Amino acid sequence: MIKELLKAISGDVRERASSPFLGAYTIVSIIINWKALVILFTSELHGSGLVEEAAKALLPVKTSIGYPLMIALGVSLGYPTLKAAISTFNIYARMLEIRAEDKLEILREDLNLKKDPIENLIRHINDHDYYEKIGYHDLKRLHDYLPDIESLLIEDKTSSKNNT
Structure with missing residues (x-):
């Protein structure tokens, strides 16, 4: 039963990490809200004392939820666009290389520089x-x-x- 629970949790973690939006949101949320997470995992308080201490460390909703959301949207929309732009640039560079090789071959033929x-x-x-x-x-x-x-x-x- 515990093994099945761990498999389910690890599957959810893999899904979130593989998704650009969810992965970026999770990482940025952890970075922004690190103080509250440290208090939750290291504090010796229990119950309402722990909740009050973590609430003091939390940032406003705009900062703790809004900024990670905007950054995750930027990453999930910007990454494919940047990847496509780089791919287009590489294709264009390869086309220029092929044209240069073709011109060089034509020049070799004009100068009678055959391989034989x-x-x-x-x-x-x-x-x-x-x-x-x-x-x-x-x-x-x-x-x-x-x-x-x-x-x-x-x-x-x-x-x-x-x-x-």
Whole structure:
């Protein structure tokens, strides 16, 4: 029976803490009315003496109930609005980043900065009319990027198996 009561109380506490309005109201109420709560939990008085002592520590109704209510409303309405504004800002920043990446890719294409080094070398040779001036180093770079004979033979064998 006590376990069921504790489960019910803990469920209520979780619900209040998860709700922005109720959670904010509870926290602000505890902060504003802390003196009365300390007296209630630590005083050695009992009955009417305890009530009178706690009543002296309580603030006016406007302060003890009104301010927490206004702050809780502000938090419960302001938090989703602020979260949506931050999300919108992040989406806008990501869109600008994607546009910048797209412009950079277009510039790379305009400057012939492809990722394929053989294609870059061939374009470089064609652009500068080096047909007769291809040197050892140009040929060496082309040779380094080309696949070796063994890998070509292996690919050739696998393609002939697939064709049969």
